Amino acid sequence: MQVTSTLREPLVTGGKTVRDVSEDISRQVEGKPTSLWWIAFGISSVLFLFGAYCFWILLWNGVGVWGLNKTIGWAWDITNFVWWVGIGHAGTLISAILLLFRQRWRMSINRAAEAMTIFAVICAASFPLAHMGRLWIGPVWSLPLPNTFGSLWVNFNSPLLWDVFAISTYFSVSLLFWYMGLIPDFAVIRDRAVRTGHNVRAAIYNALSFGWSGGAKTWMRYESVALILAGLSTPLVLSVHTIVSMDFATSVIPGWHATIFPPYFVAGAIFSGFAMVLTLLLVTRKLFHLEDYITIYHVELMNIIIIITGSIVGIAYITEFFIAWYGQVPAEQYTFINRAFGPYWWAYASMMTCNVISPQLFWFKKIRTNLVATFIISIIVNIGMWFERFVIIATSIHRDYLPSSWSMFYPTFYDVGQYIFTFGLFFCAFLLFAKYFPVINMAEVKSILKSTSEKK
């Protein structure tokens, strides 16, 4: 019997029994999609198809359809890439790091957050793949495979190659971790299908659950695997954004060449990730009536993480400025003054307002427990984090070393289209997941029900 503090708020409200958990979560998998779901899926599909058209034009004509120029060779593509990868980080933080810290409030949100991670990483990967131009050979050439040029191997000294390994490992390990969590829950749906005589559904979910039995020995091994995967994912998630930041930090461009980048990027990633988790979960909770499982208390705890990481990001911004002044390198100083007061001042101001000021509102308990306020601020934070990446990437390179090369970046129709493509992809995938997969980890919630649920 575990001892739990009576001071803590319950994690599951509404006096749910173990039976209710299976019922509430499986029902939406078994029933027909609601009209609201169809509307949301319809809109996402339109975005996806429009984006797919833009992607096709890009592949057909080449990267020239984007607004890149000789000075600004990286703009929206890498901005969006870093933004999406960052969003993915919250999922692994919730499922792995909070598991190691034995934070039980993660249990009702980890499934959806991990799904978000996987879809966000797919969206992120689409940008470098598109930027390589020839999608059909780019991914092959970025792997150390024998080839007819020598073999000429990939350059393991390049952070861009580290990124290939980091992102693909991150994607596959997250997928594995997420799928392991789903196995017992697929078995729940299978057994419910057996009882109601839905044979096809039973066979499908049995295959998905790998014939899960739920024996004590299997559970013992399963828990051991989950703990090890959490232990492996924790340094992995920190390494991924560290390596993403090294794409910039190992260069010699003023504004990129900074040792503060790894921790700063990781904090920013978790910050934006939690904002996206909140945006998605507040909608999911309403759509699927999960108010008893994803409570105001969960929202509040996530908002506290947003304050912490948002403040770390704020300190990082100020530190960068300080170091630029203190370091006494003229090029570096110019870059930072230009960032704040140059032609991209509006991007810098948006970043500062959205990322540093808006999360501070969560110090007020009234605001961090208010769902509407949380929803709005979560979107503001995501906008702010997009601007952060744009500011770092575009403003550092738009003033080249020679004034004759100075330039501005103007996105084209296809830049926007590629971004919309990822939104369509992300929301389509998330909606399909929310409909056909159990959105809450039933087994984990059942295991904490006795000690942390509100009694009738």
Add this chain to the structure above:
Amino acid sequence: MQSNKNFVVGIFDDEDVLLDAVEKIRGNGVRIDEVYSPFPVHGLDEALGYRRTRLPIASFMFGITGTILALFTQTWMLGYDWPMDIGGKNHASLPPFIPVTFEFTVLCASFGIVITFLIVSNMKPYSWPRSYDIRSTDDKHVMAIDLAHNKLSKDEIGRLLKDSGASEVNEKNF
């Protein structure tokens, strides 16, 4: 597999009652085949007398294989097979090889342990588990006791289960 196996199946509603029951039943010299639960019950593996799983060791082995493989591959490719002179720097030096080595270690350890888990637990997409009670994935803890492995009679085991708090006692033949 033997045909025609007879099982006494005890159904428990509560995990704490189940844990006490396991102790009591095993204390009476009854061999429990397995307990099926809808969620992991902490302490159940010890109560049933299972040895700790050696999966962490397997994972470490897979991980260390990944580390060695990644370090060897990188050093061989850049240092020996096709050395490149980049600004007069060493062809192969350790620091830039660390990120890829780390990622590959994690990749091997994770996939290795999950595949090992599926193999040792005999889990396959096309195999159906033997179901002692369909509610064992929903809200009941199901204790299966094989009569062939026990000296006590069916009724004696049934009574023991009832006394230790089972809400139902059923029979199951395969």
